[in-house]
Amino acid sequence: MPPLPPPVANTHGIELPARYRICLLTDEYTDWVKALYSDGFLLRATPWVAMNRTAPPGRSRVNLALSAFTELDGFHRYLVNSGLSYAIFDTEYAFQRPGSAEAGGHLYWDDGGVFLGQHEHQRQQNRGDYDEDEEDDAKVNRLVEGMDFPLVCYGLSYDAFAPYPAETQKIVNAFYPLRGPMFEYIDQHLDKRPRDHPDRQPPTRPREILMRNGCITKRGYEGRGLMTALNRFIALEARARGFRGLSLGTNSPTVMRSYFFNADDEKKKGKNPMAAAGMRSSVFAHVDNLGQFRLSDFGIKEENGIDGKEVYPFRGYWFSQKVWLIWCDLAPLSPSSPPR
Numbered sequence: 001m002p003p004l005p006p007p008v009a010n011t012h013g014i015e016l017p018a019r020y021r022i023c024l025l026t027d028e029y030t031d032w033v034k035a036l037y038s039d040g041f042l043l044r045a046t047p048w049v050a051m052n053r054t055a056p057p058g059r060s061r062v063n064l065a066l067s068a069f070t071e072l073d074g075f076h077r078y079l080v081n082s083g084l085s086y087a088i089f090d091t092e093y094a095f096q097r098p099g100s101a102e103a104g105g106h107l108y109w110d111d112g113g114v115f116l117g118q119h120e121h122q123r124q125q126n127r128g129d130y131d132e133d134e135e136d137d138a139k140v141n142r143l144v145e146g147m148d149f150p151l152v153c154y155g156l157s158y159d160a161f162a163p164y165p166a167e168t169q170k171i172v173n174a175f176y177p178l179r180g181p182m183f184e185y186i187d188q189h190l191d192k193r194p195r196d197h198p199d200r201q202p203p204t205r206p207r208e209i210l211m212r213n214g215c216i217t218k219r220g221y222e223g224r225g226l227m228t229a230l231n232r233f234i235a236l237e238a239r240a241r242g243f244r245g246l247s248l249g250t251n252s253p254t255v256m257r258s259y260f261f262n263a264d265d266e267k268k269k270g271k272n273p274m275a276a277a278g279m280r281s282s283v284f285a286h287v288d289n290l291g292q293f294r295l296s297d298f299g300i301k302e303e304n305g306i307d308g309k310e311v312y313p314f315r316g317y318w319f320s321q322k323v324w325l326i327w328c329d330l331a332p333l334s335p336s337s338p339p340r
């Protein structure tokens with residue numbers, strides 16, 4: 001196998017089986033990250049499907065996933081190149097095709113124009129129209145099988161002092177029209193912290209607040225503790241670099257749990273370096289049921305001629321209806337700190 005990227009010098013006590021290696025992400029891995037994103041967030045389905053507003057419940061999301069691959073390129077490239085985003089590589093990954101083994105991994109989504117080429121054509125002719133039949137399993141399988149590379153889990157982040165450029169922000173908001181209004185709603189109505197709380201203030205310098213921006217584990221690698229290990233590594237690495245806190249939003253109970261420590265962890269702090277380091281997380285905003293919201297709650301008056309009061313944008317989809325916004329305090333405990 002050609003060399004993989006070098007492992008991080010210090011895992012901060014995070015232990016993984018020897019076959020896995022935590023590495024800093026660099027630009028050359030952007031396409032693999034984008035493919036994992038399209039699968040993890042859109043084909044496997046998260047609220048982002050609903051925030052896009054073009055793939056109704058029960059309909060194919062293949063075109064949506066492929067659109068994301070193309071349209072969110074700048075967004076992913078910015079995150080991958082932040083110097084704060086990491087991935088886990090499998091050093092014993094079994095390549096499916098000889099060509100990928102030689103290259104150290106390959107994404108076959110543009111193989112002879114079969115997927116992306118065809119999609120581009122359709123997109124240009126019929127932009128925004130995903131009028132397809134039920135999900136085409138064969139297409140999804142080909143996309144999944146086309147991800148023949150050893151990058152098996154990623155965690156993206158950026159420094160809140162250096163958010164992505166306005167142009168990129170505009171593209172992301174256009175792709176997810178509900179994103180801006182929903183975060184505005186959360187900020188206005190659900191954030192439990194007082195307005196003047198220090199953790200709510202914009203950073204005044206670099207390396208103060210880390211913004212986490214998604215994590216995915218490749219199909220076939222789930223349930224091995226990879227995401228938990230990577231999220232905790234990133235928190236510890238951020239602390240080592242001087243960040244005082246990190247902020248994230250998730251609708252995955254599993255991701256939420258990766259930031260908290262149960263009684264067992266407390267007994268075995270050595271096994272959980274985050275707990276051992278005294279880090280503490282708290283939920284600053286919580287949604288129990290996304291399905292309760294109407295478009296009008298987010299200030300959207302109408303959609304396709306239908307009154308916003310009548311549209312429940314998250315209903316009918318197969319994804320968790322809960323959301324947690326989490327703050328993780330990274331500041332080292334000083335002898336004078338009150339007990340947390």
Ligand SMILES: CC(C)(COP(=O)(O)OP(=O)(O)OC[C@H]1O[C@@H](n2cnc3c(N)ncnc32)[C@H](O)[C@@H]1OP(=O)(O)O)[C@@H](O)C(=O)NCCC(=O)NCCS
Pocket residue numbers: 040041044046153214215216217218221222223224225226227228229249250251252253254255257
């Ligand atoms: C959510 C997602 C990232 C989880 O990744 P994962 O690598 O399977 O997560 P983990 O293996 O760390 O944890 C999964 C479960 O396995 C358990 N687990 C199994 N082996 C483990 C081990 N060796 N160490 C720690 N946990 C282990 C965890 O406790 C966890 O249990 P829980 O769900 O009851 O909390 C993955 O399913 C995914 O990519 N989903 C689609 C995209 C998505 O929803 N991303 C999150 C958006 S913020």
